[in-house]
Amino acid sequence: MAGNDIKVFLSDNRGVTVVFGTLLLILVTIIAASSIAYMISTTQKQAMDLESHQKSVENENLKIVSIDPHGDGSSWESIDLKILNLNIEDSYISAIRINDGYFLHFRAYDDSSGEFDTYNSYPAVYTANHRLEIPAAKSKTVHLNFSDIVVEGTESIGTSSWTNNSKDFVYTLKKHPWDAYGDYPFIFNVSYANGTNCIESGNLTIDNDTRKITFLGTGSGGNLTNTSNYNITYTLDFISYPGILPSERDPVRVELITSYINIFREAFTPPMPLAEVQFKVEYLQNGNGTQSPNSYLILDASDSTDVDGFITSYKWAIRKDSGNGTTTLYNYDLQGMVVRPAGIDPYNDHNVTIDLLVTDDDGMTSRLSQVSGNLTIL
Structure with a gap:
């Protein structure tokens, strides 16, 4: 083949547009098919998740098997509810209602040990945000206290590494209550090891975000020294039941509301004494x-x-x-x-x-x- 003929052949692009268009059409088809397949897969997964959720809602089954109220002779002061989970999946309590009021905070304990639940070295206090788990096929006892729940935590702060009293001493707190209760407000007090209170103003500061307390040295105006360990006490007051105390003479109506928005009701009527x-x-x-x-x-x-x-x-x-x-x-x-x-x-x-x-x-x-x-x- 002559040189000119080869150049003409190589420079002939009359069929390129057709080939390129065909390849582009195939690519678009593949992408479209993949998108449809993904959409179908996503829809199927959503449908399966919805069906699974509906089954979980339908299968959830809690039973209040016993009630143990304690009163002062006229009104109930506390009530223990034993709740049995009859399902094969765990359930979570979002709210508890007694008669006409909801409990904002409550506690619970394990039936086998009889000890109150703990969380990060503190007594566990359950709310709508920190839900109580009722394990599958097991029971849990809820302790409902009609008065406020007061929780205290303490830790001892050693000052052996505070070598220079003129400089500030920074200590990382090990039992800061926010590790257990989020940013719930609390009152703290610092005392000497013998129990005598320290003067907070001008002596120390506390940074809740960093969980650190700073003892101000004499150079910063403080007058505490490194010759004694210090005790810090945290006090938290949880409002438990804002409603009116139920009378011992009235029936107790209980409602359990779970994370699935299921409501389980039970009514307990006092006996009638005749003598x-x-x-x-x-x-x-x-x-x-x-x-x-x-x-x-x-x-x-x-x-x-x-x-x-x-x-x-x-x-x-x-x-x-x-x-x-x-x-x-x-x-x-x-x-x-x-x-x-x-x-x-x-x-x-x-x-x-x-x-x-x-x-x-x-x-x-x-x-x-x-x-x-x-x-x-x-």
Whole structure:
């Protein structure tokens, strides 16, 4: 082939545009197909995630298996709720409501050890942001305290490395409360090892962000020295229940709200105490063969009822006027549905008051004095 013919052949680009266009079309097709496949894959994953979430929501199943309230005779002061997770996945409590109020902060403990949960060396305090975990197929006991939860932490600060009193001494705190509770406000106090308080102003500063405390040397106007270790105390006050304290006479309505926005409700009704006093006389044989009458009381609580379960305990309190003041014969330590108390002469003892405390299978209690008043023998 002549040289000119070769040049003409090499410079002939009439088919390049067609080939390039074909390759570009193939590339666009591949990209489009990949994008569609990615979109389908993403949609399928989202659909699978949604289905999994819906199943988790539907399968979540919590049960309040017991309630253990403690009161002062008129209002509840604290309540322990034992919560059982009947699902194979963990659940997380976002909020707890008792009657008409929500708990802003609460605590919990492990049923096996009975010890309160801890977090970063501090008592664990649960909130909507720090949710309580109920492990799968296990139980957890929640402690609801109607008064504020006060938490304290302490650490000892050694000053052996503070070699020059004229210079500032910087110490990295090891138990700063923000490591456990975020930036929740707290009060701190610094004292000598013997317990005497230090003067904060002009002696020390604390940087919460860096978790460091600085003892100001004499060159900075401070007057503390390196001859003593120092103790720092952190105090945090968590508002627990802002509502009105529930009465011991009222039912307790519980709502558990989980991270899946499921709500599990349970109502616990106090038992109804009813009691009557029976006067009895028995004839006792004397040593000379004669008989003399002996009077006594029978206290009967068999008519007491519980609408949502059964009564498990009957406890009696008895006080009488001894002439020199009131004498306590029994302080809810006489137990039994039907009892015969000793130490009372029903015909000669006066101003005798009798109270009955009943407890049901849920742990709810009720006193006769709260419902209808004490029984009285005048």
